[in-house]
Amino acid sequence: MEINDKDNFELEKNGYQVNYQNATFLAGTSMPDLSWNANYAISGPSGPNLGWDQNLLCQLPKLNSFLPPSLSDIQADSGFIERAAKYSCFNGGNVSAMLGSINNSVLDQSKRMENFVEDGSNRRGLERSETGDGASSGGCGQEEGTSSANAKKRKRPNQGNEVNQGEGARKSPVTNCTKDTGEKEEKGEEKKPSENQTKNGSDPANKEEYVHVRARRGQATNSHSLAERVRREKISERMKYLQDLVPGCSKVTGKAVMLDEIINYVQSLQRQVEFLSMKLSAINPRLDFNIEGILSKSLFNSNVGPSSSMGYLPDPGQTQLHLSQQNLLHAGITDIADPADALRRIANAQLMSNIGLKELSLQMSNAWDGGFQNLTRGGCQDLNN
Amino acid sequence: MQALHFLQALARIARAAPKPAHSARTRQIRHAAYASMAHSSRSSRRTWSRALLHRLRQRQQQRPGRLLTVRRRVRIVTPITSRPEEPARAETLRQLVPGGRGMEYCNLLEETADYVQCLRAQVQLMQTLLDAFSS
Numbered sequence: 001m002e003i004n005d006k007d008n009f010e011l012e013k014n015g016y017q018v019n020y021q022n023a024t025f026l027a028g029t030s031m032p033d034l035s036w037n038a039n040y041a042i043s044g045p046s047g048p049n050l051g052w053d054q055n056l057l058c059q060l061p062k063l064n065s066f067l068p069p070s071l072s073d074i075q076a077d078s079g080f081i082e083r084a085a086k087y088s089c090f091n092g093g094n095v096s097a098m099l100g101s102i103n104n105s106v107l108d109q110s111k112r113m114e115n116f117v118e119d120g121s122n123r124r125g126l127e128r129s130e131t132g133d134g135a136s137s138g139g140c141g142q143e144e145g146t147s148s149a150n151a152k153k154r155k156r157p158n159q160g161n162e163v164n165q166g167e168g169a170r171k172s173p174v175t176n177c178t179k180d181t182g183e184k185e186e187k188g189e190e191k192k193p194s195e196n197q198t199k200n201g202s203d204p205a206n207k208e209e210y211v212h213v214r215a216r217r218g219q220a221t222n223s224h225s226l227a228e229r230v231r232r233e234k235i236s237e238r239m240k241y242l243q244d245l246v247p248g249c250s251k252v253t254g255k256a257v258m259l260d261e262i263i264n265y266v267q268s269l270q271r272q273v274e275f276l277s278m279k280l281s282a283i284n285p286r287l288d289f290n291i292e293g294i295l296s297k298s299l300f301n302s303n304v305g306p307s308s309s310m311g312y313l314p315d316p317g318q319t320q321l322h323l324s325q326q327n328l329l330h331a332g333i334t335d336i337a338d339p340a341d342a343l344r345r346i347a348n349a350q351l352m353s354n355i356g357l358k359e360l361s362l363q364m365s366n367a368w369d370g371g372f373q374n375l376t377r378g379g380c381q382d383l384n385n
Numbered sequence: 386m387q388a389l390h391f392l393q394a395l396a397r398i399a400r401a402a403p404k405p406a407h408s409a410r411t412r413q414i415r416h417a418a419y420a421s422m423a424h425s426s427r428s429s430r431r432t433w434s435r436a437l438l439h440r441l442r443q444r445q446q447q448r449p450g451r452l453l454t455v456r457r458r459v460r461i462v463t464p465i466t467s468r469p470e471e472p473a474r475a476e477t478l479r480q481l482v483p484g485g486r487g488m489e490y491c492n493l494l495e496e497t498a499d500y501v502q503c504l505r506a507q508v509q510l511m512q513t514l515l516d517a518f519s520s
Binding site: 221231234237238239241242245246255259260262263265266269270272273274276277278279280281282283379 | 397407411412413414415418419472473474477478481482490491494495497498499500501502504505507508509510512514515519
């Protein structure tokens, strides 16, 4: 089934590209590249990790205004709404050049939404869509230059195939620029995702096929299948993200094996937490009153705002040791991908350095009073001396 | 945030009457680890963090004065809702990730990603602590 899908995707994609070029010509956009780039600029920094659903929903009201009444029935879910909106906006290009400006704005919005939807937490997705869209926008020439359009069409599938293997209908809205009916667009979107080969020789044939072929083989075009496809794309996107997270999964392909790997990894992490907690409980009695003082002290130093404020002592002499210990700890701490972790890592290092110092000082001083303040004071005095 | 919470919890455990029971302390530390994971700023909005905290609180309430803890878990969603396209291991993943039973497969994957990140961070934190204390 997937092979058939691939073939169909190629056909539809190539066919849709031609129409896209036509639409932009009609719309009278002289500089389509800039508009696309502007879209990327907009959506780039806002590459959302968690809130893309909300962004999507925010964009929806704008697009709904552009929906022609015929397509409004198809709005089964949010993913649907967005796709239908994109396609409807492209419909307007065929109607008149006046709608060109509207089309551009809607294109921008749809592009933004597309980025929000498809990228999720993947920065690479953005770049990929850029390459694909840049090529397509570059290919948006004039109607007469079909040969050049063909060449650029050929180039686009190449880029798309290299970059967009199984990525989903991320590029579909771009190539599905001109749609006469919602059905056609849906089919084109279906065929887009899994293009892995370029058939340059079949381009002129594809154009003709696009004009005539409406129904994709073996695929229903009702709202359910579309929603399912969107879901499948989301799932594949998340599987990719997980693949990056779980170490040693880059070579593994296929959802079943990946899932096994993920499960094994989660289980191993949980076991590690248990094991480490066991070890920590073994060494914990040694530290007793050490931890909170160090914690509050280090927090005070790093301006985090400690919850418990005991007697704080300024210790400029500690800063040098901070750095050296920090360096050691940084070398010891494994790389964390998340930038938020980096901050935590640094805070960790600071805390760790403090703890190490305090331990030494406590061992030296042997001031084991019950009072916490006495401990810290004694420790710091030893340090300063 | 995660580290802060964990260290505070550790301090609290250390300050408490040192129980000779090694297992009790282990349990407390593990509890603190998961709690700090759930309280991290990145995951406070997540389903799994809420479910995890709920589970921890349930266990805490059941713990005092009971040798045999009776677990009563209300199942919100049964596996019937799993679509045929879901792989067979999805159920295992649901059991692993806290709060995974009530989620669709799509959201389950996202939650798993976040959970894996937090778990990894927690493990590294504990490892660092161990190294600092033992060296």
